[in-house]
Amino acid sequence: MKKKEKICPEVATCSVDYAFKRIGGKYKGRILWYLHEHTVLRYGELSRTLPDITTKMLTQTLRELEGDLLIHRKVYHEVPPKVEYTLAPFGKELIPFITYLKQWGDKQMANGH
């Protein structure tokens, strides 16, 4: 049947939901992981590291991560343009979790799940 009547009963637990929203999306996890592995990556390097992403989605995703203060964007005013991306403090705090998740994923994949 339809919707529920009650409003959010356990306000605190919504932080799970909150967190998942910042790292959801098709590419955010990988972008954060690659920035962790390489420390600093230019736009074109990210594009080549994620071969399945389009420029539109890459730019869009990077802007969202930047807006959430998970990554930092440094622009060099040169021609041709140069922009470097790095993990911001809040993004770095997510690394242990992504590391753990990655290991879980490796294990799952190894067992064919």
Added chain:
Amino acid sequence: MKKKEKICPEVATCSVDYAFKRIGGKYKGRILWYLHEHTVLRYGELSRTLPDITTKMLTQTLRELEGDLLIHRKVYHEVPPKVEYTLAPFGKELIPFITYLKQWGDKQMANGH
């Protein structure tokens, strides 16, 4: 511009992508978390715990989690019906990571981010 030429260059890192896909979706994180908190929940209890979910999405999401072996579904052949959901081993392995993420979310929310 368009797509890239290269195929996936870093095969191993795709486990990040793999893992994110199993726990992605609008409600999976919360469902796993609530099952962890309550140990066992009936369908109706889950529905009341997630007041914003519809029966269609709840059922659909539970089936996906079950298919990925993250949760377990136990049916009691009674009338009216009774079905209990619990975390399966693979799902339990995700708890430390969801716990970490939840703490991160709590902190972010507390600071207004």
Added chain:
DNA sequence: TATGCTACATACCAAAATGTATGTATTATT
């Protein structure tokens, strides 16, 4: 003057995810 380099922007379109509304099954109870 044309082309290349790099990091995008943007209009339009397709696919995927989620929501709405309504229906079903079975047995006990009124």
Added chain:
DNA sequence: AATAATACATACATTTTGGTATGTAGCATA
């Protein structure tokens, strides 16, 4: 015979997300 309880199923509509194709800026080099 009608109603209640519980856990769904399902057709259809809408929203959200992602994809395609093409364009722009500005300077250097051929």
